[in-house]
Amino acid sequence: xxxxxxxxxxxxxxxxxxxxxxxxxxxxxLHSLFPAxxxxxxxxVVSAPVLLFLNIxxxxxxxxGHFLDIYFIAYYAVYVASAVYLYFICMEVFRSALSxxxxxxxxxxxxxxxxxxxxxMVGISTISFAHWGAPVIxxxxxxxxxxxxxxxxxxxxxLCLSMNALRLPVRSMAFGIALGLGLMAASDFIFASLAxxxxxxxxxVQFVCESIILxxxxxxxxxxxxxxxxxxxxxxxxxxxxYRWNEIASALGxxxxxxxxxxxxxxxxxxxxxxxxxxxxxxxxxxxxxx
Numbered sequence: 237x238x239x240x241x242x243x244x245x246x247x248x249x250x251x252x253x254x255x256x257x258x259x260x261x262x263x264x265x266l267h268s269l270f271p272a273x274x275x276x277x278x279x280x281v282v283s284a285p286v287l288l289f290l291n292i293x294x295x296x297x298x299x300x301g302h303f304l305d306i307y308f309i310a311y312y313a314v315y316v317a318s319a320v321y322l323y324f325i326c327m328e329v330f331r332s333a334l335s336x337x338x339x340x341x342x343x344x345x346x347x348x349x350x351x352x353x354x355x356x357m358v359g360i361s362t363i364s365f366a367h368w369g370a371p372v373i374x375x376x377x378x379x380x381x382x383x384x385x386x387x388x389x390x391x392x393x394x395l396c397l398s399m400n401a402l403r404l405p406v407r408s409m410a411f412g413i414a415l416g417l418g419l420m421a422a423s424d425f426i427f428a429s430l431a432x433x434x435x436x437x438x439x440x441v442q443f444v445c446e447s448i449i450l451x452x453x454x455x456x457x458x459x460x461x462x463x464x465x466x467x468x469x470x471x472x473x474x475x476x477x478x479y480r481w482n483e484i485a486s487a488l489g490x491x492x493x494x495x496x497x498x499x500x501x502x503x504x505x506x507x508x509x510x511x512x513x514x515x516x517x518x519x520x521x522x523x524x525x526x527x
Contacts, residue, residue, distance in 0.1 A: 249450060254277065254280045258280075260461055280318070316377050351390075355383040359379035395410075416452040416455055416456050423449060427442075
């Protein structure tokens with residue numbers, strides 16, 4: 237089998253997995269819990285055949301080459317829309333994972349937004365806008381997707397480190413989405429780092445990245461097909477660190493919040509008070525003896 241045919245079959249399998257995933261996702265009504273994920277799946281299912289048709293048209297020079305401009309606009313429009321959807325998917329997964337901690341969820345959402353904005357500004361600041369054109373548009377789209385990919389990897393790392401504290405099962409849909417996004421983000425970084433060495437569509441790095449995408453989609457299909465286990469209730473002592481953080485985060489930003497400040501009762505202050513009392517008592521006795 238030639239590399240071209242193998243890559244074509246992998247692309248067909250990818251589209252089929254996107255379609256199956258979208259069907260299962262909507263059948264189980266998961267779009268009500270993760271609306272951004274539902275929109276992202278709809279975008280991928282609808283845009284794949286359209287982009288394939290435009291790609292074939294520009295390769296065969298239909299309409300005197302106008303398919304090239306149409307394909308360029310459609311491809312990067314879908315690319316930017318995918319990056320925006322992925323950002324909101326990360327927000328949905330983050331909120332779902334912290335649903336038991338309303339204070340941390342609210343504070344973490346604010347931090348998450350600022351981190352995304354900072355990542356995007358750092359990426360855009362390195363682009364040269366001296367000559368505006370198609371390369372600049374493509375570079376902006378790629379930097380936007382790279383910023384979102386960093387958020388996806390950070391989100392996956394956060395969930396892996398805090399799953400026990402959050403009582404988040406491995407088979408939960410939130411963790412499954414984060415795991416798939418993290419694998420795809422790793423695939424994007426692998427392709428970006430090796431794309432300069434392998435420029436053809438049938439290069440080994442292309443097959444590796446496509447295999448990672450197929451594995452991630454297959455994993456999502458399994459996550460959607462199997463029933464999700466019930467999440468255990470979060471039970472913790474009032475003295476636990478995460479409970480105090482949640483209470484502090486809940487109090488932040490609310491007007492009228494009153495905080496009672498109690499004087500310290502450490503052993504050091506108690507000893508000082510005793511010493512002062514002893515000195516005053518001795519001075520009083522000395523004065524009484526003199527009189």
